[in-house]
Amino acid sequence: xxxxxxxxxxxxxxxxxxxxxxxxxxxxxxxxxxxxxxxxxxxxxxxxxxxxxxxxxxxxxxxxxxxxxxxxxxxxxxxxxxxxxxxxxxxxxxxxxxxxxxxxxxxxxxxxx
Amino acid sequence: xxxxxxxxxxxxxxxxxxxxxxxxxxxxxxxxxxxxxxxxxxxxxxxxxxxxxxxxxxxxxxxxxxxxxxxxxxxxxxxxxxxxxxxxxxxxxxxxxxxxxxxxxxxxxxxxxxxxxxxxxxxxxxxxxxxxxxxxxxxxxxxxxxxxxxxxxxxxxxxxxxxxxxxxxxxxxxxxxxxxxxxxxxxxxxxxxxxxxxxxxxxxxxxxxxxxxxxxxxxxxxxxxxxxxxxxxxxxxxxxxxxxxxxxxxxxxxxxxxxxxxxxxxxxxxxxxxxxxxxxxxxxxxxxxxxxxxxxxxxxxxxxxxxxxxxxxxxxxxxxxxxxxxxxxxxxxxxxxxxxxxxxxxxxxxxxxxxxxxxxxxxxxxxxxxxxxxxxxxxxxxxxxxxxxxxxxxxxxxxxxxxxxxxxxxxxxxxxxxxxxxxxxxxxxxxxxxxxxxxxxxxxxxxxxxxxxxxxxxxxxxxxxxxxxxxxxxxxxxxxxxxxxxxxxxxxxxxxxxxxxxxxxxxxxxxxxxxxxxxxxxxxxxxxxxxxxxxxxxxxxxxxxxxxxxxxxxxxxxxxxxxxxxxxxxxxxxxxxxxxxxxxxxxx
Numbered sequence: 001x002x003x004x005x006x007x008x009x010x011x012x013x014x015x016x017x018x019x020x021x022x023x024x025x026x027x028x029x030x031x032x033x034x035x036x037x038x039x040x041x042x043x044x045x046x047x048x049x050x051x052x053x054x055x056x057x058x059x060x061x062x063x064x065x066x067x068x069x070x071x072x073x074x075x076x077x078x079x080x081x082x083x084x085x086x087x088x089x090x091x092x093x094x095x096x097x098x099x100x101x102x103x104x105x106x107x108x109x110x111x112x113x
Numbered sequence: 114x115x116x117x118x119x120x121x122x123x124x125x126x127x128x129x130x131x132x133x134x135x136x137x138x139x140x141x142x143x144x145x146x147x148x149x150x151x152x153x154x155x156x157x158x159x160x161x162x163x164x165x166x167x168x169x170x171x172x173x174x175x176x177x178x179x180x181x182x183x184x185x186x187x188x189x190x191x192x193x194x195x196x197x198x199x200x201x202x203x204x205x206x207x208x209x210x211x212x213x214x215x216x217x218x219x220x221x222x223x224x225x226x227x228x229x230x231x232x233x234x235x236x237x238x239x240x241x242x243x244x245x246x247x248x249x250x251x252x253x254x255x256x257x258x259x260x261x262x263x264x265x266x267x268x269x270x271x272x273x274x275x276x277x278x279x280x281x282x283x284x285x286x287x288x289x290x291x292x293x294x295x296x297x298x299x300x301x302x303x304x305x306x307x308x309x310x311x312x313x314x315x316x317x318x319x320x321x322x323x324x325x326x327x328x329x330x331x332x333x334x335x336x337x338x339x340x341x342x343x344x345x346x347x348x349x350x351x352x353x354x355x356x357x358x359x360x361x362x363x364x365x366x367x368x369x370x371x372x373x374x375x376x377x378x379x380x381x382x383x384x385x386x387x388x389x390x391x392x393x394x395x396x397x398x399x400x401x402x403x404x405x406x407x408x409x410x411x412x413x414x415x416x417x418x419x420x421x422x423x424x425x426x427x428x429x430x431x432x433x434x435x436x437x438x439x440x441x442x443x444x445x446x447x448x449x450x451x452x453x454x455x456x457x458x459x460x461x462x463x464x465x466x467x468x469x470x471x472x473x474x475x476x477x478x479x480x481x482x483x484x485x486x487x488x489x490x491x492x493x494x495x496x497x498x499x500x501x502x503x504x505x506x507x508x509x510x511x512x513x514x515x516x517x518x519x520x521x522x523x524x525x526x527x528x529x530x531x532x533x534x535x536x537x538x539x540x541x542x543x544x545x546x547x548x549x550x551x552x553x554x555x556x557x558x559x560x561x562x563x564x565x566x567x568x569x570x571x572x573x574x575x576x577x578x579x580x581x582x583x584x585x586x587x588x589x590x591x592x593x594x595x596x597x598x599x600x601x602x603x604x605x606x607x608x609x610x611x612x613x614x615x616x617x618x619x620x621x622x623x624x625x626x627x628x629x630x631x632x633x634x635x636x637x638x639x640x641x642x643x644x645x646x647x648x649x650x651x652x653x654x655x656x657x658x659x660x661x662x663x664x665x666x667x668x669x670x671x672x673x674x675x676x677x678x679x680x681x682x683x684x685x686x687x688x689x690x691x692x693x694x695x696x697x698x699x700x701x
Contacts, residue, residue, distance in 0.1 A: 032243040040238070064244060068251035075228045076244035078273060092230075094273070095238035106235035 025049075025057035025107070026086040032079045033065045037096040041080035044097035052109050084108075137344045140188070140260070140296040143181025144174065145486075146363030150339055150348040156319045159343075160287045160297040164309050165324030169335060170356055171300040173209070174324065175262040176202070177360040178298055180211045182260045183221035188296075190260035191223045191252045193245075195268030199224040209360050223252040229272030236274040242282040246289055253293060261290060261297040267310055280313055287317045308340065319343045325351070334473040337363050353475025355483075362479055375399065375577075376525060383422030384415070386596035387555075390572055390581035396553055397577065398491075399525040401518050403547065405532040406557035410568050411589050412531040413437075415555065416494045417446045417453065418594055419529055424456035428491035431484060432464040435500035439464035450592040463488050469500040477501065478513045482520065493521055497531040498547070511547060518550045552576045557587060560609075567609035570596060586612065 029045055031038035042061055049057050064071050064079065074083060078094040084107055093106040104110040139153035148154050155161045155178070163171050179190035194202055202224060203213040216222040225248065253261065263286075270279055290297045299318065301309040308315040308323060315321045321341040327334055336351040354363040379394035388395040396402055402419075404412045413436075420430045434442060439457070442464060446453050456462035465484055472480070485493065495517075501510050514530075521528050530547070548554060554573040559566050568587035572580045585596040586609070597612075 030244060032247060035243070037239055037241065044238075064247045068247045071244050071248040071251065072225060076248065077227055077229060077242060077269070078240040078245075079243040079247075080240065081244060090233055091235060092233050093235045093237050094240040095236050096240070098238035100237075102235055102237040106237065 023056065023087050025053050025084065027057060027059045027107075028074065028083045028085060029059065029061045030071070030074065030076045030079060030081045030083070031061060031063055033063060038063075038080055040096040040098060041082070044100070044103070045082060048097070048100055048103055048107075052104065052107075082106075139345075140182070141186060142178045143185050144177055144361050144363060145359075145483075146352065146354070147174075147337070147361075150337075150352060150363065151320070151342060152345055152347060155296055155298070156343065156345070157296050158291065158294045159319040160290050160299055160317075161320040161322065162299050162301055162309065162314045162318035163322045163324065164301045164303050164315070166303050166326060169324040169326040170354070170361060171324055172197070172202075172264050173206070173356060174322075174361050175264050175298040175300055176206050176211065177209075179222060179260055179262050180206075180213070180216065182296075183216050188259035189221045189223075189256040190262065191225065191249065191256070191258045191295075192262045192264065193225050193227055193249060193252070194264050195227050195229070195272075196265055198226045198228075202226075209358060211360070220256045223256055223258065225249075225252055227268075229268060231272050234273065240275075240278060242269075242279075242286065246286070250293070253295060259295055261293075261295045263297065263299045265300040265302060266314065267302045270311065276311070280311060283311070283313060284317055287314075315341065324354075329473075334475040336475075353473075353479060355476055355479035357480075357483075359483075362483060374525070380426070380527060381422050382415075383418035383420075384594050384596060386585065387415075387570075387594075390583075390585065390596070391553070391575055392578040392580055394578075396527060398527055399522055400527060400552035400576070401522065401550060402527070402529045402553045402555065403532060403551040404529060404555045404557060405534055407534050407559055410557035410559060411587060411594060412533070412557060413442070413496055414446070414449055414451075414589055414594050415557070416496055416529050416531055417442070417449075417451050420462060420492065420494055421451050421453065421456065423492040423527075424453075424459075424461045428461070429488055430456070430462045430492045430494065431488050431490040432462065432494040432496070433481060433484075434464060434466040434496050435469045436496060438466050442466075448591070449589055449594070463490070474501060474509055474513050478517060481517060485521065485524070485526070491526060493526050493528045495528065495530045497533055499533040514547050515550055518547075548574075560584075560586075562609065562611045565609040565611065567612075 027045070027049070029041060031041055045059060049059055062070055064076065070076075074081075080094070080096060082093040082097060082103070084091040084093075087108070091106050091108070093103055097103050101110070136153075138157040139151065139155065140157040141148050141154035142151075163174055165171050176192065179192055182188040182190050192202070197205070203217075206213060213222060213224065217224060227245070227248075249261065252258065266283065269283075270276060273279060287299075299314060301311075301314050303323070304310040304312060308321060318341070320339070320343065323338045323340050325336040325338070327336065335354050335356070337354045338351045339347045339349065352363050354361055376398040378398040379392075379396065380398050381388050381395040382391065396419075404415050406412055416432075420432060423430050432442070437445070443453050443457075453462055453464075457464065463484070465480075467477070467480070469477070481493075481495075498510070498514065501513075518528065530551070532547075551574075553575040555570060556573045557568055557570050560569045561567075568589070569584045570587040571584045572582075583598075585598065588595040588597060
């Protein structure tokens, strides 16, 4: 929960001013029980967040088996789904998040090159 | 198609002996006609695929299945929409008398809008559709749903990456729906060469219904076909269907069999002389009657007569007019002394007037079918068949009529069709060659003699009854149709004023003959009198002659006696005998 950027090298000269370093990330991960994909997804996102967004993210993991009524509100179809609520734009990343590169792109942490 | 055959074959054909075999449980759709085609509805507890191109009524069919289930069969349902929001859906079907808000409030239906925005989605690693399953499962459990609709499945493929995963998940979804025991409709778009875009759904569904929408001669028609139905027989034809304010109705009128019962009850045609021509009693109830003829020969008048007669018997009549408005029919028939207005007021006569161009054939057929079902008439009039022929659709008209005739016959409805024969056509040809479907065929024709056009009527055929073989002259008077005997003699059949002339001539000739006979009689009498006079005269002459002859004879005798007497006296005188003695003379 610290606001201090962990990797000073990451924000390059061009990207740093446009995207505030202190941007907070609000993430929701929808999973279904203890399925392998769910377990993997939780592990993967935690790792990615710790590595890239340490101290400036909130991650909520929702098990749809326990709270199925939440699926409708966030338009969940595929599982696991990671939703980036903030910063805008809203993004959904589906899958077990094993492809870290794509997760970073999806979270706008890294641009598509 | 092939997989269905393969799947259904192991089960012996239930058509031959349907009773002892357990029937696949079915969930009625509540869609008129569809339940008949499928033999009771969709496979209960199994998924059904409804596919078709855009705008052919997939969503509506699915929605109707759900609404009818909720309202009529007490089976709540879940509608999972991928294309339209719940609000849009509610608005769209409100025009069809489906009050979704009400049903949703009563927890009979759950509407869930699944929105997938492709641009928001990024894939990282493997995923599945468990979210959708959970969502659907929650909705099903919330109201205890028995029916589920997924509309349309293509949106998933459009919105989510990795079709391979989706295909696998789709298969799982179908199985999952089966496990849940819900009767499901999954709608899908048609692929180029396959029934569904992914070429998958039709194989994993237990029942596949294809909807089609075709335009011919500028009128569009919708068709429905059951391509596959595992474990059940079904009608395989393409059936036209219609979307109107009551939703979808399918027309399964396909002549599935010629099974209608044949009534021997006879009903009057409304024209006594015509009844007489038809074996004295009129048409059979439940038969199909065709009145064909050239323009202006009184086909509609015959139909109106029949309508009125039926109304008088207290029967309901449904009159489909493709030429005249109800008002015009009323006026025109009044002019020949048939007042239909009271029957309309009484609710016995229903006139449905429509321009034939207003809809495609199937639409007309469906409308007619619906009207027949709603009004339940004993008599149906179709005036006229020829109007339905637009362009080159005779074969379709015939097919349509066959279905109509069969359905009406099954319901024991007597039907009168009129058909216009165009000038130059052979009279015995109807414009749509329906003669084989017709039981009684009346032909009205023009007879042109010496500058006059008169109408003649004859019975071309009438199945199952003796009927007159004569042409009758057909008069339209201000008190209805009258049939007159036609003069038939060595000059052929005569009608109109020629007939009147001829009749006058015959009358004159008869009079003349009478007079001649009388003259002969008198002459004969005269002759007899003359002869008798002659005989009397001869007799008188004879009497005179006889008298004279007798006189002469007696005179001769007297003379002879005298002579003899003179001789005796002379002898006495000569003293031969002393005394003239008779006895002495006799003794000598």
